[in-house]
Amino acid sequence: MDNLLEIKGLRVSYHTYQGEVQSVRGVDLEIGQEESVALVGESGCGKSVTGKSILRLIQAPGEILPGSQITFDGRDVLSLSKKELRAYRGGQASIIFQDALAALNPTMTVGRQIMENLLYHRKIGKREARAEAIRLLGEVGIPNPEKRVDQYPHEFSGGMRQRVMIAIAFACQPQLLIADEPTTALDVTIQAQIIKLLKQLQRENHTSILMITHDLGVVASIAQRIFVMYSGVIVERGSSDDIFYRPRHPYTRALLQAVPRMDQEGKQELNSIEGTPPDLIAPPEGCPFASRCKYAMPVCARLAPEVTDFGGGHRCACWLYHEMAPRVAELNDPDAAPAGEEVGQ
Amino acid sequence: MSEHNTPLIQVKHLKKYFPAGRKEVVKAIDDISFDIYERETVGLVGESGCGKTTTGRINLVLYDKTDGQVLYRGQDVHQMSRAERYRFKKNAQIVFQDPYSSLDPRMTVADIIGEGIDVHHLAANKRERLEKIYSYLRAVGLNESHASRFVHEFSGGQRQRIGIARALAVEPEFIMLDEPISALDVSIQAQVVNLLIRLQREKGLTYLFVAHDLAMVKHISDRIVVMYLGTVVETAASDALYGKPMHPYTQSLIAAVPIPDPEKERRRSEETIQGEATIAGATQGCRFRTRCKYATEACAREMPSLREVEPGHFVACHNLDQVGR
Structure with missing residues (x-):
C-alpha cells in the first residue's frame, strides 16, 4: 500500500539573532491511507513545526532546509507552485490548531469562513455553498446551524469554536487532517466530545489524521501508530501497543x-x-x-x-x-x- | 490522615455574585460549604467557569464575598482587623497558574522571594535574609546562583519553582495552589508535583489544590471537592471519589478522562456527556440537569443539597437511587 504522506530527512531551522535554532533535525515520518498517526512530544520538541511543514506554513525567520523531502500522494510538496499550493492547502490537506479563537477570523461570520473554503476549492455557487456550510455545522454537532451560520467566532464557546474549525477543515473532504493539539485548551468532557467527532468524521470521509499532542491519554484513544519526538528528532516509533506496552x-x-x-x-x-x-x-x-x-x-x-x-x-x-x-x-x-x-x- | 479534628479552613454557605449588565447577576458561587483540615490536601476540581478559582481567591480575601463565611482557625477572614489580616496573609499563601505573568519581570529572584520576608520582618539582618532566600531556592531545587537573575532567564518549570519559593518564604501554614502545573510540560509537571508533596511532608503544610486535570488531582489530594457551575456536587476522600463516584456529573467527568492505555481505551464505551456547562437558564434547581440523563421534574424545581451518603462521602443529587454506579 502506498503511503499518503512521506517525510524524509526534514530539517527546519529558525534564524534568530542568537543563532540558528535547529527546531527539526532530520525527521522521517509516513502516514498511510486512512491511518491515524500521533506525533508526541513536549513543548519545543519540533512537533508543531513538523506539522506546519507538511502544509508549508513555515514563515520567515523559519526555513525548511534543502535536502528535506515531503511527498504527498506521490507529489513533491516542497516544489509545488503557488497555485498548486493553494489547491493543496484546505483542499487535500487541512490543519486545525489548539487555539481556535486565534485561528478564526474575528471579523467574518463562521458561515463565510466555511464558504470561503468551499467556494475556492469546489465549483459551486454562493447559495449552494451556504447550504453546505449549514450542513457542515450540523454535522460537527452545532445546534441550530441555520442561526449559528451568521454568527461571529466570539459568540461561540471554546468547544463550539473548535467544532467550527473542524467544519472548515473537513469542508472539502481532505485526504489528510493535521490536528495540532486540538483539545489541549478544552475541558475534559468537551475534549471527549471532540475526539469522538474527529473519529467519526475520519470514518465517513476516509481521512488520514496526524495528531500532534503532548497528552498520551488522547493518543491512546485515537492513534494506530505513534512517533515520539524529542529535541527535533524522532527517538522512537511504533504501533500504539508497541509504544504503550513495549516502550524501548x-x-x-x-x-x-x-x-x-x-x-x-x-x-x-x-x-x-x-x-x-x-x-x-x-x-x-x-x-x-x-x-x-x-x-x-x-x-x-x-x-x-x-x-x-x-x-x-x-x-x-x-x-x-x-x-x-x-x-x-x-x-x-x-x-x-x-x-x-x-x-x- | 486521621488526626484532624478541627478544620483549618471552613467555607460556610459561601456566595459570590458578579453583576452582569444592569439587572442580571452571575451566580459564580452559589451556596457552597466545605472544610479543609490541617496537613491535608483538598483538591477542588471542575470545568472552566465552575467557580473553583473564585472560591480559592475568596478564601484568601483576594475577592470579597457576597454572602456566607470563610473561617480560618474559627475566625472570619472577611471580618478581620488590619493587624489580623496582616497575620493571616503570612499564614495563607498562593501559587498562581501562570508562571509568566505572576512574577515581576523587573525584580531579581532574590527580591521576589525576599519581599515577603521583608514585609513580615522574618529576617533580623541582610545576611539572614540572603541565607533564607538561598535556603528556599535550594528547597525548591534551584541554587544560589539563580538569586541575582531575572525571571525571563528561567523556563516555565523553574518559574513555577520560584513562585513556590516565594509562597514558602513567609513560612505559611496554608497554600492555595491555583492550577500550578497546567501550564507545564508532562515531565516538568511530575517534578513540580513531587516537590509539592515533599514540601508538604517536611513543613506540615495544608494545600488547596485547584485544577481541572483529574488524574493529577487524584494523585496529590486526600479529599476532593467537585464543583459544577458554582455549586458543590460531590465531596469525598480521593480514592472513594474515583473508586465510586456517585453524582452523575462526577461520573461523566471521570469517564471523560483519557487513559494512557490503548487496551483500556478500546474497551471503553464511546458514550460522552452531551452539551456544555452554561450558566444561562440554570437559575433554579440543579444546575447540571440540562446535561443530566437522569434529570426529573424535581431537579428543575429544587436545588439538591449535599447529603452524607456514606461516611465522609457527600453528594448533591435528587435521584441517587436511579443513578447507575
Whole structure:
C-alpha cells in the first residue's frame, strides 16, 4: 500500500539573532491511507513545526532546509507552485490548531469562513455553498446551524469554536487532517466530545489524521501508530501497543511513567524526568536525551545513536540496544512495561 | 490522615455574585460549604467557569464575598482587623497558574522571594535574609546562583519553582495552589508535583489544590471537592471519589478522562456527556440537569443539597437511587 504522506530527512531551522535554532533535525515520518498517526512530544520538541511543514506554513525567520523531502500522494510538496499550493492547502490537506479563537477570523461570520473554503476549492455557487456550510455545522454537532451560520467566532464557546474549525477543515473532504493539539485548551468532557467527532468524521470521509499532542491519554484513544519526538528528532516509533506496552527508548518510558493515572490508587511520588531539554541553538552532538537519561553511557554524549529495528515498524534510536551495550533488564523485558507496572517511590 | 479534628479552613454557605449588565447577576458561587483540615490536601476540581478559582481567591480575601463565611482557625477572614489580616496573609499563601505573568519581570529572584520576608520582618539582618532566600531556592531545587537573575532567564518549570519559593518564604501554614502545573510540560509537571508533596511532608503544610486535570488531582489530594457551575456536587476522600463516584456529573467527568492505555481505551464505551456547562437558564434547581440523563421534574424545581451518603462521602443529587454506579 502506498503511503499518503512521506517525510524524509526534514530539517527546519529558525534564524534568530542568537543563532540558528535547529527546531527539526532530520525527521522521517509516513502516514498511510486512512491511518491515524500521533506525533508526541513536549513543548519545543519540533512537533508543531513538523506539522506546519507538511502544509508549508513555515514563515520567515523559519526555513525548511534543502535536502528535506515531503511527498504527498506521490507529489513533491516542497516544489509545488503557488497555485498548486493553494489547491493543496484546505483542499487535500487541512490543519486545525489548539487555539481556535486565534485561528478564526474575528471579523467574518463562521458561515463565510466555511464558504470561503468551499467556494475556492469546489465549483459551486454562493447559495449552494451556504447550504453546505449549514450542513457542515450540523454535522460537527452545532445546534441550530441555520442561526449559528451568521454568527461571529466570539459568540461561540471554546468547544463550539473548535467544532467550527473542524467544519472548515473537513469542508472539502481532505485526504489528510493535521490536528495540532486540538483539545489541549478544552475541558475534559468537551475534549471527549471532540475526539469522538474527529473519529467519526475520519470514518465517513476516509481521512488520514496526524495528531500532534503532548497528552498520551488522547493518543491512546485515537492513534494506530505513534512517533515520539524529542529535541527535533524522532527517538522512537511504533504501533500504539508497541509504544504503550513495549516502550524501548528511556525517554518514552520516562514520559509514560511521569503521567499520573486514574486507574492507580494512592498518593505516591511520580517518576519525574529531572533536568530540561537541550538548547537547540547548539544541540548536543550525541543523543539529545543523554543529559537527562538515567542509563546514559559515555558514547551517548558523543555520537548520535543508531536506530535499532525491533520488527513490525517498531524502531528506536538508542545506544542501549547496540550489541556492545550492557543489557538493561527493565528495558529489554516486555513484561516490565510501565503500563501495568507499580510506580514505586 | 486521621488526626484532624478541627478544620483549618471552613467555607460556610459561601456566595459570590458578579453583576452582569444592569439587572442580571452571575451566580459564580452559589451556596457552597466545605472544610479543609490541617496537613491535608483538598483538591477542588471542575470545568472552566465552575467557580473553583473564585472560591480559592475568596478564601484568601483576594475577592470579597457576597454572602456566607470563610473561617480560618474559627475566625472570619472577611471580618478581620488590619493587624489580623496582616497575620493571616503570612499564614495563607498562593501559587498562581501562570508562571509568566505572576512574577515581576523587573525584580531579581532574590527580591521576589525576599519581599515577603521583608514585609513580615522574618529576617533580623541582610545576611539572614540572603541565607533564607538561598535556603528556599535550594528547597525548591534551584541554587544560589539563580538569586541575582531575572525571571525571563528561567523556563516555565523553574518559574513555577520560584513562585513556590516565594509562597514558602513567609513560612505559611496554608497554600492555595491555583492550577500550578497546567501550564507545564508532562515531565516538568511530575517534578513540580513531587516537590509539592515533599514540601508538604517536611513543613506540615495544608494545600488547596485547584485544577481541572483529574488524574493529577487524584494523585496529590486526600479529599476532593467537585464543583459544577458554582455549586458543590460531590465531596469525598480521593480514592472513594474515583473508586465510586456517585453524582452523575462526577461520573461523566471521570469517564471523560483519557487513559494512557490503548487496551483500556478500546474497551471503553464511546458514550460522552452531551452539551456544555452554561450558566444561562440554570437559575433554579440543579444546575447540571440540562446535561443530566437522569434529570426529573424535581431537579428543575429544587436545588439538591449535599447529603452524607456514606461516611465522609457527600453528594448533591435528587435521584441517587436511579443513578447507575
